Each structure stands twice: as C-alpha cells, then as structure tokens.
Amino acid sequence: MDEVAFLENYDPAAYERPSVTVDLILMSVVDGAPAVLLTRRDRHPFAGAWALPGGFVGIGESLDEAAHRILIEKARMSDAYVEQLYTFGAVDRDPRTRIISVAYFALLPADRFTAALKSAPELALAELTVPWSGETGGPVEACIGNGNPLQLAFDHGEMLGLAMRRLRGKLDYSGIAFALLPERFTLRALQDIYEAILDTKLNKPAFRRRMLDRGWLEATGERETGASFRPAELYRYRKAEGER
C-alpha cells in the first residue's frame, strides 16, 4: 500500500497514536558558565530527579505556540529567543507511555531569571559542565552550587548535550549570543559570553576586531557605569537582514 492511498483511507481512530510534548531547554550564562532552568520532579517516574520544563501539545496549537506557552506557564518567563532543537522519539524514552518530545531551546540574559526562581520553588538554575571540547557532542553535567551532578529525568541529559552542541555551533555565525545579553552591553561582556559557551579563553584584540568588522554592532555613544576604572563603551545589536 502506498503512502497516498494509506493516508486517504486513514481512520484517525483506528491506529494508536503517540502523545506529543514540547520540552524547553531554557539557557543562560551565569557567572561565566552556561546554565539551564530545571524543575524538580516529586512523583514517579524519576521522582527526585530534575527535568526540563515541558508539556503536552494541544490539538489546536502549533509546536511553536506550545513552546511559547510552556515558556510562560511552566518556566514563568516572558518573551525570549526560542528555536526548535530536535525531536526525540525513542520508543521507551518515557516508561509510562509512548511520548514523542519536540525539544526547543530558549535563551535569556541571566538577570531575567530572578523573578521566576523566587516565585516558583520547584525551579532551579543549574550550571552546566561540558566534558567534551569543540563540537564533539555527548552528555553534559548539570550541578547546583558546588554540589554533585544532578540526576536528570528521561532523556533530558541527551537534550542538554545537544543544546550545548548547537549553541557552540551557531555561536560565530548567528547573532545568537546577543539573546544572552541585555539590550546594551560592552564588548567585554560579549566576550565573556563567548568564552563561557566555548569554554576557552579568547584573544581580546582579535575578538574585538572580528566583532566590529562583522557589522552586527552599533556603538551607542554611552558608557557603562559603576566601574572603578575606565568604563567601556556600550554597544547595541544590529540585527542582520533575515533575523527575527
């Protein structure tokens, strides 16, 4: 039976369908290290383990809409840069029933988390440690404070690893770093983001040159305040043509 005929004769009630969820990898850079928002599970399965905020996709709701709804309802965040990451569809990824999960990742500046963390006690911001270099890929570890690695529910560890890989890969060609900064920022702050994500030290003059030559930055004429030394100039992100 070919595809066309099958689809035409398809009776929606006749076949068992998987459930579809969206999981959100809400990342930031906090104190020079990548971090992710997790919620602590208090029930079976994976009770006590940490999971990504997520939820079911409504029948009248697109995947992108579901991701934004979960961003607001479950992660308690307002708008953010959101992008689809990957869809996880192993048969046994949830021990209860067949669930396919579309992972999205979202980026926000660190200071945008404080309100959510106060209002929702089950939420925590975990620091990520990446045990591989470059874009090799593989699992990553999530820790709170200086504690031991957290136990992650389902295949959420795999999701985090993939998100870090994607983040590293898109960093130098896609303005993605600016989603992690406030509207005005210094070149040093931008470099800190790069160094935290790539987990390397970068050469300052070369970094400056590259960023300024790229044409993404717009000098505001203003300078940072509060520094006890020469204040740096504040820049603004000038979106590329196709962007957002």
Next chain:
Amino acid sequence: MDEVAFLENYDPAAYERPSVTVDLILMSVVDGAPAVLLTRRDRHPFAGAWALPGGFVGIGESLDEAAHRILIEKARMSDAYVEQLYTFGAVDRDPRTRIISVAYFALLPADRFTAALKSAPELALAELTVPWSGETGGPVEACIGNGNPLQLAFDHGEMLGLAMRRLRGKLDYSGIAFALLPERFTLRALQDIYEAILDTKLNKPAFRRRMLDRGWLEATGERETGASFRPAELYRYRKAEGER
C-alpha cells in the same frame, strides 16, 4: 497545575492527540544540480501535486526507525545516510486533520535511484532551483526536465527549502558530501558536488588543498578509467572519529 502533576494525572484517552508522520527528503546531485525524490499524488487533497515520500509513525517504532522504513517501503531505497531535519507542526498544515510531521533528509549518489524510478511509476526525481544565495533560506523550486515548477503538496516546499539550507550549512564542516558520491571518487567529482550544492564556481587548487589538508581523504593509488585525457586519482572517504 504544573508540568509534573499534569503528566502524572494525564489520561491518554482524555485528550485528543495529533497524528505523527515522517516525511523523507531524499536528495542527490544529478547532472550538476541538486535533485529530490517526489511522488505524485492522485487523490484529494493536493491531487496532482507532488509530495515527499512519507508515512505514519507506528506506536512501537522510533522516529529513526520510521524514517528508515519509509526509505525502504516508500522510496524503494536500500540504506542511505539519514538525518533528522526539523519538525513541522502548524495546526493547518494538513487540511484533513492535525498531523505533525518530522522531516528527515537522506542523501544518496545519483546512480542509486535508477532501479527505484523504474519499478515505481509514481516516483520522479525533480531538479531543485535555489533562488537565494548562501544560507539565506526560503522556498526552492522543483522541476522535472525543463518544465515548469511543480506544485508541491502540504508544506513540502518549505521542507525542501530548509533541507537545502541545512545541506549548504553542513557542507564544509561535516563529510556530508561524501554520502553523495560512490565509494571511490575523484577530487573533480567532489568539487562538482560542492559547486552544485553551493551554486558557485570554486577555485580548483584551493579546493584541492583544503580537502587534502583536512585529512578526510585517503588516496587509493587507483585511477579513474574511461577518460580520454589524463585520468585522475581515486580517493576514498576516511570517516572522522565520531562519525556514523
């Protein structure tokens, strides 16, 4: 209600669930141009239009397994390089019912299509024209022979555009081009693949140097046959560490 509680109390029968399909973007490079395998629809909706081979994901089957099954059953191909592309979840993307589709893309050398095209009359190989440059992104046109652009069913035109963008993006850092070549190939053939996908002319000595310096190629010592001029050396792809 938070995510954990919701999932725990979730009754699979209580909520209407979307169907999940896999669509396959089976690409190649034919006569110096990117090409894709399409099937002609003979029923409503989009009767007469062209669609990607696809099918429903079984309840006991992972997404990757479904993609491989569709590769064999619907596209009539044996093994190929297969990679997940993106998941399309607009509410009205199928006029009949809510269907979420996970798009996979697969790559094969041109000569592997001949058997399938002969045995299945509904299949055709359409040449792609990319009206944007670089990795800008956007829709692409599919034509058969020198005819007019084909009408594509559902959001399959969008899928094709995304596949071309991904292909261009991954070309220089990921051995993906070798999936489009036979096991032994000349440097000229490799360059032809690059030029077809990027839609640009490349400088020959520079291309040679880059490829050889990368360490992906292994000289076989053999030479191509049948040329009426100096035959080029045949190379083999030496997979990078993490690959496949």
Next chain:
DNA sequence: TGACATATACGCGATTTGCACATAAGTAAA
C-alpha cells in the same frame, strides 16, 4: 594630582586563501 585598572589601538609575524601559471600524464589522431 598621581596611582591603578581596564579599554582601545597599533604593529608584526604566522597562517590561510585566491589565483595565475607551470608541469605531468594520459588518449587519440597524424
């Protein structure tokens, strides 16, 4: 006013890239 810390700019060698051109090695015709 001067010490201090960081921002910002400059200079230079090493590496990569684009490109023209020279040389090599096959086939096919004279």
Next chain:
DNA sequence: TTTACTTATGTGCAAATCGCGTATATGTCA
C-alpha cells in the same frame, strides 16, 4: 612513433585573516 590536446597535479606569490604582544587612552579613587 610522434605530436596535439585535455585535464590532473603542483608551485609560487600577493592579499586577507588571525594570534598575540605591547603601547596609549581614559575613567575612578586615594
């Protein structure tokens, strides 16, 4: 057998880029 022809393969060099040390500028604070 020789020579013309066509493409493969290699080389040399200018231009652009990158890494990195160092010099200068400009704020704060004692």
